[in-house]
Amino acid sequence: MNLLLLSPDQISDNCALIHGRQLEHLLAVQRAEVGDKVRLGLVNGLMGEGLIRELDDQRITLDITLDIQPPTPLPLTVVLALPRPKMLRRTLQTIAAMGVKKIYLINSSRVEKSFWQSPFLKPEALEEQLILGLEQARDTVMPEIFLRKLFKPFVEDELGEIVAGSKALVAHPIAAAACPVDSQSPITLAIGPEGGFIPYEVEKLIEVGFESVHLGPRILRVENAVPALISRLFPS
Amino acid sequence: MNLLLLSPDQISDNCALIHGRQLEHLLAVQRAEVGDKVRLGLVNGLMGEGLIRELDDQRITLDITLDIQPPTPLPLTVVLALPRPKMLRRTLQTIAAMGVKKIYLINSSRVEKSFWQSPFLKPEALEEQLILGLEQARDTVMPEIFLRKLFKPFVEDELGEIVAGSKALVAHPIAAAACPVDSQSPITLAIGPEGGFIPYEVEKLIEVGFESVHLGPRILRVENAVPALISRLFPS
Numbered sequence: 001m002n003l004l005l006l007s008p009d010q011i012s013d014n015c016a017l018i019h020g021r022q023l024e025h026l027l028a029v030q031r032a033e034v035g036d037k038v039r040l041g042l043v044n045g046l047m048g049e050g051l052i053r054e055l056d057d058q059r060i061t062l063d064i065t066l067d068i069q070p071p072t073p074l075p076l077t078v079v080l081a082l083p084r085p086k087m088l089r090r091t092l093q094t095i096a097a098m099g100v101k102k103i104y105l106i107n108s109s110r111v112e113k114s115f116w117q118s119p120f121l122k123p124e125a126l127e128e129q130l131i132l133g134l135e136q137a138r139d140t141v142m143p144e145i146f147l148r149k150l151f152k153p154f155v156e157d158e159l160g161e162i163v164a165g166s167k168a169l170v171a172h173p174i175a176a177a178a179c180p181v182d183s184q185s186p187i188t189l190a191i192g193p194e195g196g197f198i199p200y201e202v203e204k205l206i207e208v209g210f211e212s213v214h215l216g217p218r219i220l221r222v223e224n225a226v227p228a229l230i231s232r233l234f235p236s
Numbered sequence: 237m238n239l240l241l242l243s244p245d246q247i248s249d250n251c252a253l254i255h256g257r258q259l260e261h262l263l264a265v266q267r268a269e270v271g272d273k274v275r276l277g278l279v280n281g282l283m284g285e286g287l288i289r290e291l292d293d294q295r296i297t298l299d300i301t302l303d304i305q306p307p308t309p310l311p312l313t314v315v316l317a318l319p320r321p322k323m324l325r326r327t328l329q330t331i332a333a334m335g336v337k338k339i340y341l342i343n344s345s346r347v348e349k350s351f352w353q354s355p356f357l358k359p360e361a362l363e364e365q366l367i368l369g370l371e372q373a374r375d376t377v378m379p380e381i382f383l384r385k386l387f388k389p390f391v392e393d394e395l396g397e398i399v400a401g402s403k404a405l406v407a408h409p410i411a412a413a414a415c416p417v418d419s420q421s422p423i424t425l426a427i428g429p430e431g432g433f434i435p436y437e438v439e440k441l442i443e444v445g446f447e448s449v450h451l452g453p454r455i456l457r458v459e460n461a462v463p464a465l466i467s468r469l470f471p472s
Binding site: 002071072094097098099136137138139178179181182215216217218219220221223224225227228229230231232234235236 | 238307308330333334335372373374375414415417418451452453454455456457459460461463464465466467468470471472
């Protein structure tokens with residue numbers, strides 16, 4: 001955790017109250033003490049610093065100053081075939097940590113039906129992973145996640161509007177073109193499941209304006225393809 | 237697993253024998269049957285295809301053809317502060333999957349001493365992770381791993397020779413320069429532990445020719461920094 005991400009209800013009169021997971025982390029991992037300074041930020045707001053005023057095993061009270069803008073969001077929408085639950089959590093943390101603010105989790109032929117039953121898809125579980133990603137990266141702006149359980153209606157009825165005004169790329173191991181470096185335009189990036197989108201799905205994506213791109217001769221897992229693609233598209 | 241990586245002792249007379257982990261994977265995940273074709277490769281050799289001739293729950297016999305060169309290795313040496321054991325395994329898989337062939341695992345002030353006691357540092361455990369990475373990526377060339385438990389003698393006595401003929405970069409969140417894109421020269425890339433190299437260590441690296449570079453305003457975990465850095469340096 002490189003930043004303590006606070007919700008508005010934790011703050012009053014320039015003073016923040018810490019409990020639960022964040023308290024445990026400050027005590028056990030950072031071994032916080034009265035007088036220590038802690039980096040923090042308000043969800044969807046400014047970042048700054050907190051000075052620990054009081055501390056016990058129930059809660060920590062901090063005097064806070066919020067005066068730093070969070071990093072600029074990436075002009076990138078990620079459309080991701082739902083990964084298996086364990087990988088979903090890591091991948092959401094990664095996507096949040098890298099500055100993506102809009103994520104569509106979609107179905108695909110190679111997504112196992114059972115993945116859609118995962119408790120990790122509950123709103124509070126998704127939010128938890130996004131918060132962990134923001135706290136890792138030092139950012140405050142919460143990404144939005146949209147779940148789309150049906151591939152065809154999503155692509156036919158909704159995706160056209162999502163990609164409008166952006167360059168739309170689908171990562172595909174057997175694409176002819178390499179993924180571009182340092183994109184100067186907003187991007188909509190589609191990433192398939194392990195095993196890739198099936199040809200029908202790639203065709204449907206191409207119909208709404210996607211161009212298929214590869215990442216080189218080696219096949220990467222989703223958890224590595226995500227940072228590899230984003231870092232190449234937006235080398236800030 | 238996108239490629240079955242075979243050791244020489246599994247092969248005789250254009251015929252390969254599969255057992256153990258690879259057998260289990262073929263049967264349980266890929267649901268292999270007689271007559272199926274499987275991509276495979278010989279450790280440090282060619283890649284090609286195998287045709288399943290016989291199959292039972294003890295072993296699979298394949299007729300093999302090896303006629304494809306593995307992907308070109310990256311001209312990149314990674315010098316990595318030893319991550320915690322769980323992350324080490326994932327990170328080694330990633331490094332192997334991305335085409336790195338030389339890895340130094342080194343000590344740093346923020347590496348916990350206990351990490352060096354991990355059973356995952358045994359040669360056969362390291363090799364297992366590298367094989368998983370190569371099988372994911374479709375590559376056959378085994379990376380070499382070197383363990384260096386003492387930072388100062390490694391940097392002072394050995395690192396100068398390692399970086400000779402390459403551009404040496406150390407990833408550091410507060411560096412002035414951004415990590416370059418599309419390097420045209422061989423690279424030696426140093427990556428610190430969670431929390432980063434301490435200033436003394438960065439100074440020592442700079443003394444032997446390293447330049448410190450950042451990955452943008454967000455702080456990434458080692459497991460994401462590795463694919464992000466490599467993909468940016470070598471966008472093949």
